[in-house]
Amino acid sequence: MTIKDIARLAGVSVSTVSRVLNDHPDVSETAKEKVMQVVAEYNYIPNTNARELGKTSTDNIGVVVRGMSNPFYTDIITAIGRCIEDAGYTMVLQQIGAGDDEIMTAARMERDKRLLGLVFLGGKLDYTKEQMKNINVPYVCCTFSNEYGNLDDKDYSSVCIDDKQTAYEAVEKLFKLGHRKIAVLLSTIDDGSISQLRFSGYERALKDFGLEVDEDLIIEVNSYNIANAYQEMKKWLKKEHECTALFAISDNMAMGAMKALKEANKKVPDDMAVIAIDGIEASEYMNPELSTLCQPMEKIGKEAGKLLIDIIQENKTNKHIILKTSLRKGETLK
Amino acid sequence: MTIKDIARLAGVSVSTVSRVLNDHPDVSETAKEKVMQVVAEYNYIPNTNARELGKTSTDNIGVVVRGMSNPFYTDIITAIGRCIEDAGYTMVLQQIGAGDDEIMTAARMERDKRLLGLVFLGGKLDYTKEQMKNINVPYVCCTFSNEYGNLDDKDYSSVCIDDKQTAYEAVEKLFKLGHRKIAVLLSTIDDGSISQLRFSGYERALKDFGLEVDEDLIIEVNSYNIANAYQEMKKWLKKEHECTALFAISDNMAMGAMKALKEANKKVPDDMAVIAIDGIEASEYMNPELSTLCQPMEKIGKEAGKLLIDIIQENKTNKHIILKTSLRKGETLK
DNA sequence: CTGAAAGCGCTAACAA
DNA sequence: TTGTTAGCGCTTTCAG
Numbered sequence: 016m017t018i019k020d021i022a023r024l025a026g027v028s029v030s031t032v033s034r035v036l037n038d039h040p041d042v043s044e045t046a047k048e049k050v051m052q053v054v055a056e057y058n059y060i061p062n063t064n065a066r067e068l069g070k071t072s073t074d075n076i077g078v079v080v081r082g083m084s085n086p087f088y089t090d091i092i093t094a095i096g097r098c099i100e101d102a103g104y105t106m107v108l109q110q111i112g113a114g115d116d117e118i119m120t121a122a123r124m125e126r127d128k129r130l131l132g133l134v135f136l137g138g139k140l141d142y143t144k145e146q147m148k149n150i151n152v153p154y155v156c157c158t159f160s161n162e163y164g165n166l167d168d169k170d171y172s173s174v175c176i177d178d179k180q181t182a183y184e185a186v187e188k189l190f191k192l193g194h195r196k197i198a199v200l201l202s203t204i205d206d207g208s209i210s211q212l213r214f215s216g217y218e219r220a221l222k223d224f225g226l227e228v229d230e231d232l233i234i235e236v237n238s239y240n241i242a243n244a245y246q247e248m249k250k251w252l253k254k255e256h257e258c259t260a261l262f263a264i265s266d267n268m269a270m271g272a273m274k275a276l277k278e279a280n281k282k283v284p285d286d287m288a289v290i291a292i293d294g295i296e297a298s299e300y301m302n303p304e305l306s307t308l309c310q311p312m313e314k315i316g317k318e319a320g321k322l323l324i325d326i327i328q329e330n331k332t333n334k335h336i337i338l339k340t341s342l343r344k345g346e347t348l349k
Numbered sequence: 350m351t352i353k354d355i356a357r358l359a360g361v362s363v364s365t366v367s368r369v370l371n372d373h374p375d376v377s378e379t380a381k382e383k384v385m386q387v388v389a390e391y392n393y394i395p396n397t398n399a400r401e402l403g404k405t406s407t408d409n410i411g412v413v414v415r416g417m418s419n420p421f422y423t424d425i426i427t428a429i430g431r432c433i434e435d436a437g438y439t440m441v442l443q444q445i446g447a448g449d450d451e452i453m454t455a456a457r458m459e460r461d462k463r464l465l466g467l468v469f470l471g472g473k474l475d476y477t478k479e480q481m482k483n484i485n486v487p488y489v490c491c492t493f494s495n496e497y498g499n500l501d502d503k504d505y506s507s508v509c510i511d512d513k514q515t516a517y518e519a520v521e522k523l524f525k526l527g528h529r530k531i532a533v534l535l536s537t538i539d540d541g542s543i544s545q546l547r548f549s550g551y552e553r554a555l556k557d558f559g560l561e562v563d564e565d566l567i568i569e570v571n572s573y574n575i576a577n578a579y580q581e582m583k584k585w586l587k588k589e590h591e592c593t594a595l596f597a598i599s600d601n602m603a604m605g606a607m608k609a610l611k612e613a614n615k616k617v618p619d620d621m622a623v624i625a626i627d628g629i630e631a632s633e634y635m636n637p638e639l640s641t642l643c644q645p646m647e648k649i650g651k652e653a654g655k656l657l658i659d660i661i662q663e664n665k666t667n668k669h670i671i672l673k674t675s676l677r678k679g680e681t682l683k
Numbered sequence: 684c685t686g687a688a689a690g691c692g693c694t695a696a697c698a699a
Numbered sequence: 700t701t702g703t704t705a706g707c708g709c710t711t712t713c714a715g
Binding site: 122245277 | 392394396397398399401402420444453456457460461482483575576579604605607608611630631633634635636637638
């Protein structure tokens, strides 16, 4: 069943069918009705590929999300989506798995969907100029920036929190509460990802407060996985450590850690205070409720969308927006 | 940059370029190298639409997942994916939001991607023959079946747990532990979804055990949302109810409920035992750890994949597989 | 092993 | 308001 068949069955030309299907104004009511009826009768569905191929222009904006099914991103995506639709554009969402390359995915989308712009959600921090040659439309990095890459600031946009600073504030919070032996739970110290960024905030804070960075208090998980965080924490707890507080670089990892703490009979926050960064919904339902520095999800999405649309529409220049986090008090601090 | 440009730059014909790009065997090493080099030099990326349009056959199997970023499905998807790839097919994954129509999405995919088969993950329970006329390839429903629709069993396949029976077992477990006043936390009693199915298991169990179905013990949330479950539970707890146990139809809802219980100073499991169904990772990290009847995620995915491939390859008939759940002991039972 | 050319199903000038 | 037709960028016969 192709557009030709529909045209024949409706007794009109393919262009008329195309016009009806695309809501063009210059079609008579009679023609429209006839076509619609045939379309309905035969359950005709136009072929997207052919459509996309034939088109000369679109109003598509792509969103590439790294990390399939990461509840962390849902609110951000929703906000971006609303922003894009409100401005009259269409959001083309693509979620990719841990193993996939977001740049190549985006590059392909850009060509296939004739994108006007792109937003990368949760990508890597080390994009290079070389890589980005594949992307020829404006793009904004959302929840991350190019900390470990070599892009020129003027060549891309970003919306994110200040990860180093936020980590610093988390540690500061613990310090002010009287903690002097503060452990850190992270993915990898120097993997060039958010983990490294947040760790460096931890390091700087300790130094500023006159504390030593104690290797025994660095718990490396080598993943952001909750189960792995639990296991590594469990392992770490087997040895005795002089330590009263834990800074987990993400809510998710904190959740794993808290289970390990519970099993080791360490009371939170009495035996061990815990603070994290992110503010995902699940951590709000922990017992005790996790104290964490929340990313302003909705605002991140909104700003990213707005920024990109500004650039697309008015040819504005790239910008780098840094948003503030807010402390969710929770019950893991003392 | 099109295939023509590459052909010209490499000094060969477009068909040779196409052959190289698609790993056809009948190309000389020299030609291959030349093409590859030009492709690399210009960062050429073939247009998917044109590709898909031109192709006469594919090895694509579609997977439509309802519920963006539902961590519940990740393991299932992984298992399906492995199954499909191992059999030499390609998985085409499409996640859709709550508002989208999975049948239309699938129908479009079927045509666009020339699918050989489809798996629906987490869809609705009321597909009709009329609707399914849009789907012309074999498909298997994963984690749900056609309980409230009118499909012929022989026209589709399914892999899921027995929701009624599982709910029955959950209640039975509570009953055997001595509970006689058992509340149920659900989405909507009769929304034609999993919630209704599980509720009917609850009802039947109560009847079998000689207990009354007490309207005061039915907590309707009208969504599967954790925050809403929390709120409704909170509301419900404001009134005094003679009740010692809660059956939540999903882990997620149980998590919301447990926070409400905690805030109402109801100790779990002493004041209120809790059991749920699903077995998602997060509920394992609750405190106390949620007792729940786990769906065999990986097995569900594996069976679904295997089933579909059997049908595609050997023209086998449709089948309906019912998998058993397993109790995760947890700490919310007493 | 290679190239020419005919589609794939649609959109979009251009003419009528 | 409508129809004709030339692409869109690729794959795939079919010759050579």
